[in-house]
Amino acid sequence: MILILEQLLNGLQYGVMLFLMAAGLTLIFGIMGVINLAHGSLFMVGAYAGTLAAAETGSFWLGIPVALITAAVVGFAIEALVIRRLYARDHLDQVLATFALILLFNQAITWGIGRQPVFIAIPETLSAPVELLPGLFYPPYRLVIIAAGLLVAYGLYLLINRTRIGMLVRAGATNRDMVRALGVDIRLLYTIVFGLGALLAGFAGYMSGPISAVQVGMGEQILLATFVVVVVGGVGSIKGAFVAGILLGVVDTMLRAFLPGILRGMMPADQADALGIGIASMGIYLLMALVLLVRPKGLFAAGG
């Protein structure tokens, strides 16, 4: 029981991370109509920038603004140099150009920093496990991630539903051409949305640093899962990204934690482990296929 609760929390933490990534990606998809494979690179850039800054200054917390700012600046640069030329192109060109960006970022980091993973310690104040329930000890750092993610979700909710920019974002996700026809400076809106997405990706990247190593290729791992979240939740829907992110995060974590154990009852241990991890890795894709077969536009598609 304790174990299940612990894994549920882990799943929630992973889900929140997926949401941070998916929120930006779904807006870029929904509003700008651009498939951005390089979103994972922004995740990686944030992680590297923050981690290096933290190593330099010795303070974990100083890494956060550095990660945010670097990711946002790189995001603005990508938008201005590459993405802006892709708005009018078809999905194929977008996939290829942003795939080229992945190659560029991965190689640039290998070149500049090296292939070795960079490690960052959890800040000391958050390293001692706390007892949530009798017998359930849990690392507070993961709790902080969950709290920060939920806070960001609430902030996004306010931004999207209560501000003028949010109104334009909602309008853009529903009907891009109509918004432009009404005289809104859509280009500025695009830049803001892309920058916001980059900021969130950088934040997610830095926060995940102490849990998993900061290394080249970390972006692609989470990128594919993020795409699944975006598509399951419905392109352009923040609410969908939140629900699907948490759902898939929990499902993925639970499968990974418990499936090998269940299979061990039926076959030799090493085979059970391999098969269990294999099926667990398939889990989110299977879920996406099922959701799309029932609802081809995802759970909460914007714009119908």
Next chain:
Amino acid sequence: MSTQSQEFKSLGLKVAVALAIVVLLAVPFITDIVGGNSALSLITRILIYSIAAASLNFVLGYGGMISLGHAAFFGIGGYVVGLLFVHYTDETPLMGVIPGTNQLLITIPAAIAVSGLLALIIGALSLRTGGVQFIMITLAFAQMIFFFFVSLKAYGGEDGIIVRRTNEFLGLNMRDRLTLYYVILGFWAVFMLALWRLIRSSFGTVLRGMKQNERRMAALGFAPYRYKLYAFVLSGMGCGLAGALMANFLRFASPDMLHWTKSAALMTMVILGGVGSFFGPLLGTAAYLVLETELAALTEYWQFWLGLILMAVVLGTRGGLNALIARGVALIFRGRA
């Protein structure tokens, strides 16, 4: 004037094709002089990958279906060869009923059939969606297949299957690189001829019509879903053929063939050469593999330069290398007229 120039063009095409056939037949003798074994192996790989890229282009360029999951069919083709070989050497039947074999004339049709069946299942489900969702669902299915084979410890898991000997074919000495090249060239030629006929058939015309305006084609009485599904299955079969040839050439089948970056690489080859043109994927594959080989020899960071070139092609040229060449040819002819 226009018919004259068209006749001129088709004559030019015929001459170019005849020239290409002569060059391809002579390749081993040319590489023998200039590049040796590595050049021959590069050209063999170009032939094999161009089958896969042309198959992808069939759904991508002619049918307008952006599939990011074609590595699944490529990989399955390779695994069919690998699995049949393992059971041939073990002398145990696969899944209790299917006997293993090392005969190319059995493994190739088997690979094509299995990948076609897989494409039928994936296509039937994926084609219910469109746009971004189609891209993602094809990727999702390919990932499932990838993880399935990674977790199959009985068949090497992540390490894949080593096919100790290339499949036997008509009693030829398949260990000889030269023989293998000509066998692969033969399969390549048959495939390209079939594809050429297919694209020019009424089916190919309908498919191109679907890409331009699906609703209008539906109004003309062609059911889009069914036509697109046929195209998807044919495309999957082509990739299966390529995968089976690759497993024979490398004597190795691994999850690497199924990885999503392989799908992206195939897509890159198509785009580099020119989407929706017959010769585009050939040019693109050759350009991609030559670049990869040359850059990798020069620098450890070859992917960086590949990325830059890819970006320049996508942003800078419309229609890839094929369009560039066509524009160049048109410029020369206009100069003459």
